[in-house]
Amino acid sequence: MPHQTLPDQQTPVPLWTRDFLAICFSSFFVFMTFYMLAVTLPGYVLDELHGSKGQIGLVTTVFVIAAVVFRPLTGKWLDEGSRRKLLLTALVLYMICSALYLTVHSLTALLALRVLHGVSFGIAATATSAIAVDRVPAARKGEGVGYFSLFMSLAMVVGPYLGLMFTGSFSYTVLFAACAVLALLALVCGSTVRIPPHVPKPVTGHPWHWTRFIEPAAIPISLAGSVLAFSYGAISTFISVFAKEIGQGAIASYFFIVFAAMILISRPFTGRIFDRRGEHVLVYPGLVLFVVGMLLLSQAHTAAFFLFTGAVIGLGFGALLPSFQAIALKAAPAHRSGLATGTYFVLFDTGYGLGSYILGIVAAGTSYGTMYLVGAVITAFTVVLYYLLHHRKQNRAAAGRQAA
CATH class of the missing domain: 1.20.1250.20 (MFS general substrate transporter like domains)
Known part of the structure; x- marks a missing residue:
């Protein structure tokens, strides 16, 4: 047979x-x-x-x-x-x-x-x-x-x-x-x-309605991504200046090498975990790692400790960035994947730009160490946003399906 x-x-x-x-x-x-x-x-x-x-x-x-x-x-x-x-x-x-x-x-x-x-x-x-x-x-x-x-x-x-x-x-x-x-x-x-040729879905409603440019289903997780980007903007923009301030200017470039190495090492299994066990297993630990890494960075003074914080932040960021984007895509209808992608990055880029500017003002008035401390506190609120805007909503939907 x-x-x-x-x-x-x-x-x-x-x-x-x-x-x-x-x-x-x-x-x-x-x-x-x-x-x-x-x-x-x-x-x-x-x-x-x-x-x-x-x-x-x-x-x-x-x-x-x-x-x-x-x-x-x-x-x-x-x-x-x-x-x-x-x-x-x-x-x-x-x-x-x-x-x-x-x-x-x-x-x-x-x-x-x-x-x-x-x-x-x-x-x-x-x-x-x-x-x-x-x-x-x-x-x-x-x-x-x-x-x-x-x-x-x-x-x-x-x-x-x-x-x-x-x-x-x-x-x-x-x-x-x-x-x-x-x-x-x-x-x-x-x-x-x-x-492949894309077959556009028939356009209905007003041609300039906001939903023609923004995917509503992608907004909740994109807001969480925006807060993450707010703090990340301070890392990418000011890390070399901060390194000079603490006497580690010669190794500033290595921070990003360590940061990228952790993303590279973690990426093969984080994607599989997302598909097999869901996003929460990645997002909550990722947020904890990112916040802890920012807190440690605010206290860094030695080369080894400075680079160690890059590893911790990189591991957290490597779990969060693709997870948030994948959640935005899963939330949207398949024929609006382009809008979902655009929506996610509009809010991410906005958070990135605002973070670079506002946290830069914080650094000018205090210090770069204090700026990263403030960034860590702000990122901690992403846990609350993620739960309220995505996790809790997901739990309610699951409970509704069971009741039906």
């Missing part, structure tokens, strides 16, 4: 397909360019354009505002139009903007370019994320989102390292040329992705 394969014994659907790898690398190169510029443009404004410290913040702010404005628009376009055309248009614009830094010689021109670059980044980052999610098998959603976000996490580390290396050993011209090359690689990788 021939052997029959039972439904639960079927061969697992592959995750690491050519298309999934291509979109992951496209996203990686987009974020590499973003982080290389994020850590080097402050010095460029001061040293080359002779701007002020206030103008440094403006260069960052206009970029973030442009990206945040266009993320929800991108979610709408992803769900209602051609995803391939949108992706390629954004990547071409992103490449052109990256190359135009070579021609900038005034602060006004830089600000105008940052606005346009922010627009292309907001569209490209949202599009690559939504397309990557579509290439992930439904049964491996948590694992797939985890690996995709790993590429972004690695860019957070490699990008600043390369940016500082280029400006320290070469020049801003070499830096901007490298950014243009990386943006070109993002375009090349993105253009090879096979994106």
